[in-house]
Amino acid sequence: MTEKLRHVVPYETGDGSMTLYDEERDIHYRSFHGAISESRHVFLGATGLLERRHEWRVAELGFGAAVNFTQTVKAFRADDGVSKLVYHSVDWRPVTAEHLEFHQGEGGDLARELVSRFHSAQDGQDRQVRLESEDGAIDVVLHASPWHEVDLAGVRAQAFFHDPFSKRVNPDGWTREAFAGAMAAMDESGRLATYSAATSVKRAMFEAGFVVATAPGPGRKREITVASPSAQALQGLELLEREKYLGAPQ
Numbered sequence: 643m644t645e646k647l648r649h650v651v652p653y654e655t656g657d658g659s660m661t662l663y664d665e666e667r668d669i670h671y672r673s674f675h676g677a678i679s680e681s682r683h684v685f686l687g688a689t690g691l692l693e694r695r696h697e698w699r700v701a702e703l704g705f706g707a708a709v710n711f712t713q714t715v716k717a718f719r720a721d722d723g724v725s726k727l728v729y730h731s732v733d734w735r736p737v738t739a740e741h742l743e744f745h746q747g748e749g750g751d752l753a754r755e756l757v758s759r760f761h762s763a764q765d766g767q768d769r770q771v772r773l774e775s776e777d778g779a780i781d782v783v784l785h786a787s788p789w790h791e792v793d794l795a796g797v798r799a800q801a802f803f804h805d806p807f808s809k810r811v812n813p814d815g816w817t818r819e820a821f822a823g824a825m826a827a828m829d830e831s832g833r834l835a836t837y838s839a840a841t842s843v844k845r846a847m848f849e850a851g852f853v854v855a856t857a858p859g860p861g862r863k864r865e866i867t868v869a870s871p872s873a874q875a876l877q878g879l880e881l882l883e884r885e886k887y888l889g890a891p892q
């Protein structure tokens with residue numbers, strides 16, 4: 643049986659956009675200050691995805707309430723300079739189509755179709771679901787497995803949305819190994835972005851071999867973290883000193 647996550651309910655955030663709220667664990671799937679604002683600033687914005695031309699290749703840890711996914715589809719369809727979107731997302735506990743009813747438009751339809759195929763395929767035995775938009779321009783794959791079991795080598799993501807819950811809830815998502823997996827999924831010119839600005843997170847990124855920078859956060863949040871396999875991809879951002887973090891106390 644797949645989990646139906648009945649303790650996860652829709653939640654309206656500060657900018658009027660929707661996310662999900664886990665009542666058992668008291669966690670929001672996106673910032674309760676503003677789901678869409680956070681998604682557009684931290685993930686679509688700070689990864690530099692919106693400036694890319696021709697093709698967008700995205701990988702994500704945490705499909706969750708699909709706000710990042712639906713915002714990416716929306717931005718993709720609004721941009722004449724890009725004709726292909728490839729999106730790989732990993733989530734070990736995909737929500738159901740019912741949870742995603744608040745999403746409108748093509749992204750919402752694709753997100754609901756993805757999770758319902760997962761929940762109905764031999765009742766969740768098929769852990770990888772691939773879907774294509776009607777015109778073939780969008781190719782999305784949901785990997786319904788723990789992050790450390792998924793191999794995204796070959797995806798060559800230009801944008802990596804690092805979006806598990808906080809370290810308190812999802813410690814596995816913030817380790818050196820987790821970031822090494824992200825690195826393997828990325829193009830050399832790609833950028834990974836995450837909402838966390840914790841010292842331990844930056845250290846784990848350095849340990850995995852990333853060049854690491856800070857960027858301004860959304861709303862009242864002071865900073866977020868952006869990382870890349872190459873320093874060149876982080877031009878314009880404030881680069882952090884590797885030695886300072888690798889020597890930092892736990």
Ligand SMILES: C[S@@+](CC[C@H](N)C(=O)[O-])C[C@H]1O[C@@H](n2cnc3c(N)ncnc32)[C@H](O)[C@@H]1O
Binds near residue numbers: 705706709736790
């Ligand atoms: C913050 S939510 C993602 C929000 C989503 N990106 C959005 O825009 O709505 C975090 C998600 O990460 C998933 N997750 C956390 N740790 C994971 C892991 N180690 N492997 C796979 N999925 C994980 C959780 O199941 C949860 O759905």
